[in-house]
Amino acid sequence: MPPSRLWLQWFERGAAPGLGRREQLCASLRQAMREGDLQLGERLPSSRMLAADLGLSRVTVEAAYGQLEAEGYLSRRIGQGSFVAFARAPEAAPRTPAGARVAHLNMRPPPLSQRGQRIADGGACEDPRRPLPFAAGSPDLRAFPLPLWRQLIKRRLSDAGGRELLGYGEPQGLACLREAIAGYLRQARGLRCSAEQVLVLTSSQQALQLLAGMLLDEGDRVWMEEPGYRGAATAFAAAGARLRPVPVDAHGLCPPERGSEPPPRLIYLTPSHQYPSGVALSLARRQALLELARREGCWLIEDDYDSEFHYEGRPMPALQGLQPEQEPGRVLYLGTFSKALFPSLRLAYLVLPPELVAPLCTARSIQDGHSALLPQAVTADFISQGHFAAHLRLMRQLYRQRREVLMNELQARVGDWLRPQPSPGGLQIAALLPPGEEASWSRRAAGAGLLTPSLSALYRGPARLDGWLLGFAALTPAEIVVAVQALARLQR
Numbered sequence: 001m002p003p004s005r006l007w008l009q010w011f012e013r014g015a016a017p018g019l020g021r022r023e024q025l026c027a028s029l030r031q032a033m034r035e036g037d038l039q040l041g042e043r044l045p046s047s048r049m050l051a052a053d054l055g056l057s058r059v060t061v062e063a064a065y066g067q068l069e070a071e072g073y074l075s076r077r078i079g080q081g082s083f084v085a086f087a088r089a090p091e092a093a094p095r096t097p098a099g100a101r102v103a104h105l106n107m108r109p110p111p112l113s114q115r116g117q118r119i120a121d122g123g124a125c126e127d128p129r130r131p132l133p134f135a136a137g138s139p140d141l142r143a144f145p146l147p148l149w150r151q152l153i154k155r156r157l158s159d160a161g162g163r164e165l166l167g168y169g170e171p172q173g174l175a176c177l178r179e180a181i182a183g184y185l186r187q188a189r190g191l192r193c194s195a196e197q198v199l200v201l202t203s204s205q206q207a208l209q210l211l212a213g214m215l216l217d218e219g220d221r222v223w224m225e226e227p228g229y230r231g232a233a234t235a236f237a238a239a240g241a242r243l244r245p246v247p248v249d250a251h252g253l254c255p256p257e258r259g260s261e262p263p264p265r266l267i268y269l270t271p272s273h274q275y276p277s278g279v280a281l282s283l284a285r286r287q288a289l290l291e292l293a294r295r296e297g298c299w300l301i302e303d304d305y306d307s308e309f310h311y312e313g314r315p316m317p318a319l320q321g322l323q324p325e326q327e328p329g330r331v332l333y334l335g336t337f338s339k340a341l342f343p344s345l346r347l348a349y350l351v352l353p354p355e356l357v358a359p360l361c362t363a364r365s366i367q368d369g370h371s372a373l374l375p376q377a378v379t380a381d382f383i384s385q386g387h388f389a390a391h392l393r394l395m396r397q398l399y400r401q402r403r404e405v406l407m408n409e410l411q412a413r414v415g416d417w418l419r420p421q422p423s424p425g426g427l428q429i430a431a432l433l434p435p436g437e438e439a440s441w442s443r444r445a446a447g448a449g450l451l452t453p454s455l456s457a458l459y460r461g462p463a464r465l466d467g468w469l470l471g472f473a474a475l476t477p478a479e480i481v482v483a484v485q486a487l488a489r490l491q492r
Helices: 004-013 021-034 047-054 058-071 098-107 114-122 146-158 162-166 175-188 204-215 230-238 283-296 354-367 373-384 387-413 438-447 477-490
Strands: 074-077 081-084 198-201 221-226 242-249 266-269 299-303 331-336 348-351 428-432 467-471
Touching: 004 021, 004 047, 021 058, 047 058, 058 074, 114 230, 146 162, 146 373, 162 373, 175 198, 175 331, 175 348, 175 373, 198 204, 198 354, 204 230, 204 299, 204 331, 204 348, 204 354, 221 230, 230 242, 230 266, 266 283, 283 299, 373 387, 387 428, 387 477, 438 467, 438 477
Parallel strands: 221 242, 221 266, 266 299, 299 331
Antiparallel strands: 074 081, 198 348, 331 348, 428 467
């Protein structure tokens, strides 16, 4: 409802010689509706309130409302009030000569900065809201121990320190969560780290944007896996970096020969489970990249986005843990709880070399201050009390079984045109389509209600493979069978 001063301005605007107070009020309200100042369905003040604002008698306002209701401008409902019943007709766009229109547009400043335009051109990072087949990267939320999580929340809020979780927090994150994360990573992933090196964030994408803004200048070279994660490419490109796609083979990222081109400022890697191919970076390549980082002073971002889910053999330790202890660290380790727990938790973390902790905490404080304290505290309890390890064991069993069901069903039903690729872990597998046929198959799959994330879209260069990323973790074995049957019907 507009403020009192606007009603007075509209009333005075409707003044004209020879008009009485009732007619003046009717004219001002008609004009406000016609010009769109009052919208269809908007509630008007009561006659008593409007009379007090305008210095009129209530009888005058009632008479004006009654007149406008009779004309179809107002709708009055007993006990509810008076509402605008007039919808302004859409105005036709003014006709101007083409040359004048172009000249006018050329005079307008661009709406976005160059960085803003690069971000917009990079495309959004969107995830499916529901676990439709075959949404990639979605965990099974139906298997999450929600009653236990509810108990932990209740316990935290009932403790004496519960009210402290309602205030502001440290940009670096709660100390108890950083201790829990560091302990888990030392034991499960072989990292060399302490709680003082951990920075708690909202998401891995926020971490990438933060690193891009703090470590890259305009024109810096960044090596990206080809194919690779588009969210990382968008973050680095927005910072003005020059992206160099580096091919991935059966041993992971295949770096250019030494001296063949200028060294990069930063290298982005998914070494434990390359996204999207699923291969692991070999030990020889890891050592070569660490030597390159030491020699050239470049940074390595190790995105360990789903290393909790490894199904064949022992997973290779994290790249960060292979750094020589006596040398300055060049690896920035990135992890998230979106896959291991649930996406709306909105918690991720960076493990940083000591010299980067303070500047990145400062930058994070400018971005959004800190992550929510209650989810941090509950996650810390979930880890420290052993629930996290138990949950991961259960989910590995479920996901291993589902991956086997998907592989068997694909090979049996659609193996003549869709070739699943081996992968030792993760929540999705890559499957190759005949060259040049991804678009047509994707249209048919969408018509059948299936999500088939594109594999070719993850390439930046002209050489690319056609295929899909097929998620299986959020689907029961029975749902996987039904979904692959739907794929098989596409061929007919």
